[in-house]
Amino acid sequence: MISIHSVVFFILTLLLAPILPGVINKVKAFFGGKMGPPVLQLYYDIAKLMRKSATYSQTSSLVTRLAPVVIFFSTLGAGLFVPSFFREASCRFAGDVVLMAYLLGIGRFFMVIAAMDRGSAFEGMGASREVLYSALAEPAFFCGLLVLINETGDLSLSGIFNGLSLELWRQNPAIMLLIAVSWMIVLLTENARIPVDDPNTHLELTMIHEVMILDYSSKDLGLIEYASALKLWLFSSLLVGLIISAGAVPPYLHIPVFLFGILAVAVVIGCVESTIARLRLIHIPKFIVGSGALAIIALILKIAGN
Amino acid sequence: MQQFLTAILVITCGGLLAWLTGRLKTLSAAVGTGSCIGGAALALIPVTEILVSGGQTAEMVFNLPLGAATLKLDTVSAFFSLPVIVLGALSAIYAAATCHHDKHECGGYWFFYCLLMASMLFLTASANAILFLMAWEIMSVAAFFLIIHRDEIASARNAAWRFLVASHVGTAGLFIMFAVITSQCGSFEFASFIRTPVSAETASLVFFLALFGFGVKVGLLPLHVWMPDSYAFADAHVSAVLSGAMSKMGFYGLVRVLMFLPVHAPSWGWALAFGGLLTGVFALITALAQHDLKKVIAYSSMENAGIIMMGLGCAVLAGIWKVPSLAFAALAGALLHVLNHAACKGLLFLGSGAVYFGTGTRKLEAMGGLAKTMPYTALFFGIGAAAISGLPPFNSFISEFMIFLSGLQAARLGTSSALLLAGVILAGLGLIGGLAMATFSRTFGLVFLGASRSDKKVEPRESGWLARLPMAILVLAIFLISLFSPFILIPVTRVASTIAAASGTIFTQESAMLNIQPVTVSAAVSFFLALFVVLFWLIRSRFFSAGDIDNRCTWDCGFAAPDSRIQYTSSSFSQPVSEVFSSIVRPYRHGEKVAGFFPAHASFRTDAPDSLLRYLYIPLFGLIDRAMVPLRALQHGRLHLYICYLAIVLLALLIWKVVAA
Numbered sequence: 001m002i003s004i005h006s007v008v009f010f011i012l013t014l015l016l017a018p019i020l021p022g023v024i025n026k027v028k029a030f031f032g033g034k035m036g037p038p039v040l041q042l043y044y045d046i047a048k049l050m051r052k053s054a055t056y057s058q059t060s061s062l063v064t065r066l067a068p069v070v071i072f073f074s075t076l077g078a079g080l081f082v083p084s085f086f087r088e089a090s091c092r093f094a095g096d097v098v099l100m101a102y103l104l105g106i107g108r109f110f111m112v113i114a115a116m117d118r119g120s121a122f123e124g125m126g127a128s129r130e131v132l133y134s135a136l137a138e139p140a141f142f143c144g145l146l147v148l149i150n151e152t153g154d155l156s157l158s159g160i161f162n163g164l165s166l167e168l169w170r171q172n173p174a175i176m177l178l179i180a181v182s183w184m185i186v187l188l189t190e191n192a193r194i195p196v197d198d199p200n201t202h203l204e205l206t207m208i209h210e211v212m213i214l215d216y217s218s219k220d221l222g223l224i225e226y227a228s229a230l231k232l233w234l235f236s237s238l239l240v241g242l243i244i245s246a247g248a249v250p251p252y253l254h255i256p257v258f259l260f261g262i263l264a265v266a267v268v269i270g271c272v273e274s275t276i277a278r279l280r281l282i283h284i285p286k287f288i289v290g291s292g293a294l295a296i297i298a299l300i301l302k303i304a305g306n
Numbered sequence: 307m308q309q310f311l312t313a314i315l316v317i318t319c320g321g322l323l324a325w326l327t328g329r330l331k332t333l334s335a336a337v338g339t340g341s342c343i344g345g346a347a348l349a350l351i352p353v354t355e356i357l358v359s360g361g362q363t364a365e366m367v368f369n370l371p372l373g374a375a376t377l378k379l380d381t382v383s384a385f386f387s388l389p390v391i392v393l394g395a396l397s398a399i400y401a402a403a404t405c406h407h408d409k410h411e412c413g414g415y416w417f418f419y420c421l422l423m424a425s426m427l428f429l430t431a432s433a434n435a436i437l438f439l440m441a442w443e444i445m446s447v448a449a450f451f452l453i454i455h456r457d458e459i460a461s462a463r464n465a466a467w468r469f470l471v472a473s474h475v476g477t478a479g480l481f482i483m484f485a486v487i488t489s490q491c492g493s494f495e496f497a498s499f500i501r502t503p504v505s506a507e508t509a510s511l512v513f514f515l516a517l518f519g520f521g522v523k524v525g526l527l528p529l530h531v532w533m534p535d536s537y538a539f540a541d542a543h544v545s546a547v548l549s550g551a552m553s554k555m556g557f558y559g560l561v562r563v564l565m566f567l568p569v570h571a572p573s574w575g576w577a578l579a580f581g582g583l584l585t586g587v588f589a590l591i592t593a594l595a596q597h598d599l600k601k602v603i604a605y606s607s608m609e610n611a612g613i614i615m616m617g618l619g620c621a622v623l624a625g626i627w628k629v630p631s632l633a634f635a636a637l638a639g640a641l642l643h644v645l646n647h648a649a650c651k652g653l654l655f656l657g658s659g660a661v662y663f664g665t666g667t668r669k670l671e672a673m674g675g676l677a678k679t680m681p682y683t684a685l686f687f688g689i690g691a692a693a694i695s696g697l698p699p700f701n702s703f704i705s706e707f708m709i710f711l712s713g714l715q716a717a718r719l720g721t722s723s724a725l726l727l728a729g730v731i732l733a734g735l736g737l738i739g740g741l742a743m744a745t746f747s748r749t750f751g752l753v754f755l756g757a758s759r760s761d762k763k764v765e766p767r768e769s770g771w772l773a774r775l776p777m778a779i780l781v782l783a784i785f786l787i788s789l790f791s792p793f794i795l796i797p798v799t800r801v802a803s804t805i806a807a808a809s810g811t812i813f814t815q816e817s818a819m820l821n822i823q824p825v826t827v828s829a830a831v832s833f834f835l836a837l838f839v840v841l842f843w844l845i846r847s848r849f850f851s852a853g854d855i856d857n858r859c860t861w862d863c864g865f866a867a868p869d870s871r872i873q874y875t876s877s878s879f880s881q882p883v884s885e886v887f888s889s890i891v892r893p894y895r896h897g898e899k900v901a902g903f904f905p906a907h908a909s910f911r912t913d914a915p916d917s918l919l920r921y922l923y924i925p926l927f928g929l930i931d932r933a934m935v936p937l938r939a940l941q942h943g944r945l946h947l948y949i950c951y952l953a954i955v956l957l958a959l960l961i962w963k964v965v966a967a
Contacts (some may be wrong), residue, residue: 023403028532038706047678053851053852053853053854054851054853054854054855055615055629055854055855055856055858055860056854056855056856056858057856057858057860057861058856058859059756059757059858059859060856061677061678061755062677063677063688063755064379065843065847066843068837069839069843069846070839072840072842073838073839076835077831077832077835080831091827091831092826093823093824093827094711094714094820094823094824095707095710095711095824095828096828097714097833098706098711098823098828099698099707099828099832100640100712101736102617102696102697102703102707102739103698103832104690104834105695105696105697105740105743106697106698108743109692109695109697109743109746109747111753112743112747113747113751113755116747116748116751116752116755116756116874117755118756118757118860119674119675119756119860119868119870119872119873120758120860120861120862120868120872120873121862121868121872121873121874122862122863123860123874124751124756124772124873124874124878124879125672125874125878126831127679127704127751127874127879128748128874128878128879128880128881128882128883131740131743131744131747131748131883132744132882132883132886134735134740134743135737135739135740135741135744136740136886137740138733138736138737138739138740139732139733139736141732142732142733142735142736143729143732143733145718146714146725146729147714147717148719148733149714149717149728150717150718150725151880152719152726154718155715155718163681201501204863205895210751212671214861215860218854219850220307242856248507255444278524281882283886285882285885289807290658292733293351295733296729296733299725299729302532302725303722303725303726304752306720306721306722306725
């Protein structure tokens, strides 16, 4: 189940993950005509946070202290099953995708209860939005996935993504495009990006993800920031695996093509964030449900095509 | 079998004795609890024997005047009696520990509690329609008397009456169902039901009558309306038994009926799958808008019933399509979820009782910060909340994972109907899982975390060790089920094989292992991660916490004197969800608009009674009520005229008989 080879790629994933937010910020700075922070800024931030000591609110309980660790390890655990570099993931079994989704789920559960732990006026606000948006994004993810399972006949993430080929895109361009767009929306939702959430906003009232971690500092904040970057990497890998099918790339080009793909995703996110504004809160559910609708249309096309 | 019957007898006699000693509160509680625990221990012996060793079913035939009546304990009965035995005994301990809070005389209360437990055990052992219906009726009536215990509260009375009406409407369906089967095979014995071939139309009629009758008990949409209020107004230990054990009897009945009918129709599977999906989603959307702790948990019972129903529906369809491995994942997942839900729901209801005794309220708006004053309850409730949301490494994840796995396998099958089923299961369970997470993170956060929203100055008290013991045992059960899931799945596999074999689906070793292996791996991975979390956290808090400060106030945009009133409340937390699903939930909004530049006072409150109750049942029953007004002339209270009615009816029947002959 676990090979040394795949563990190397897993470690590579863990090392490279914090680069994505840097790339996105560089793209946004370019659109704004600025220099922007260095691409490696998140590495510097995390290194600095790890050296600091923490401050906790007196209202907080054990939950606040435990949550960053849970969030970190659950995201790490989810990463075990996501194939990157067009290779097998570190661990694969039938239905591993469910464990992946639910590990991210327990991270979110702790993020939400930790937000309610401080008794803040704003953190509960973020929590209540986060739980709704993530629940609405679930069906879109699973609907797209079941079409891919049907196409490839495998039940594990590694099997599904290794089974994808350009042939599929040629045969069912509409279905694949619908899934790609719907998963892009899921990625933006799950990772708190524009148009769902603005990671750079300075107003607590409009935040979602950022407001839930307002009270975190030092090592705790470092773990959470790292977990967020890793989560972004994982979702981007799924998207890259879907768009650039594993079958289309010769083995010696796996690493460069995958890196190119994942940076391209970051650039696209950067472009999206630079060119469109975030949606008003009342429109966000419609946007996310829209992604579910796209995935369901893909499913209906698949059923009709049978 | 003798042991099982002795157990039922012990519990019933103990109940009677507790009633007789009702004036002496402690003695009566001791007798009641003792008989429940003793009976449970006695019943557990044959049940574990059957489940662990397998195959050996016990049978006993009574020769009654109207023909033989069989009592039989097979794997399916033994499996479904497990939640009754475990929750019955644990809730009895809890009841004994908390009965000093109760100002009523408790003798009768203990009697009906014991009667409920005994009748449920008897129900699982009945292999005869008459005995089954008798046990079913005793169970419902005992439950009614338990719910109406606090009869000084008008809402509790209403809830109990609603329960009584609903369960009798359901029982009427069951009467018709058994009448239809009996008319086909001429006997009340379950064994003869299985042997008698029935036409497809009759089979469908029987199944849908059963779905209606048993659907009332499990809380199938739209038959659930009795559930939230009854669970909310009953005492915590009663709600735990009602939700964890009694509503599972509905599934027991449904499974039995599926076993009577060897040929299943696809429409049954679709009805179960879609019914389950709608039930689950509706329940959670409504749960998110509730402000009563126990109502939230009650709606979650309905949600879990939906999940189990989706699993059963998938199993029925897979049986028809002849895909054993898919049927196995769905059926074993659904069965295991019955156990898991019983454990989690028992824990959550007992926890809600501890909260109620600690704070004197069930209102979420008046809670907060209880983790500091009630640390044990907070820990237990937190584990229960994470477990019931289906999160790893807890037990419900295992069963939900198996149902997910059946959806994934259906996606691989590739036929159009299999794809549709996969869509229903995957997207549906995904949405249900997300909403359940929302519901229980909200509930746990509002009750136990943050600062207290109550304006009372009384400090909440932690419950005593005896009341905490049953919760601790349930937490242990939750961990054991998930940690040893491959071993737990052995008896579950046996039960699932028995059920599937009745409709001709045979599970091979291979089809079972195909599903059990991923379960094992995912349980192992999640446990290792949990271990890492604990280790890492211990290291972090021991060696890397130098200089940490923990006495600062929460960041509130620079406002340095935050108090508990600025916190998010249960209304505000659920507002986005209620907004999105406002066409279904239709919350009432109360409050004053903020006006002027320096608003002095403003308030906002939402309130979301069950929309089906509001828009379907209350108008419907109002209509029936008005339509029945003319008939009241017949009910005048004069006895001689009533006897006259009897004579007229008898005469009419006689004439009909003569004319027909």
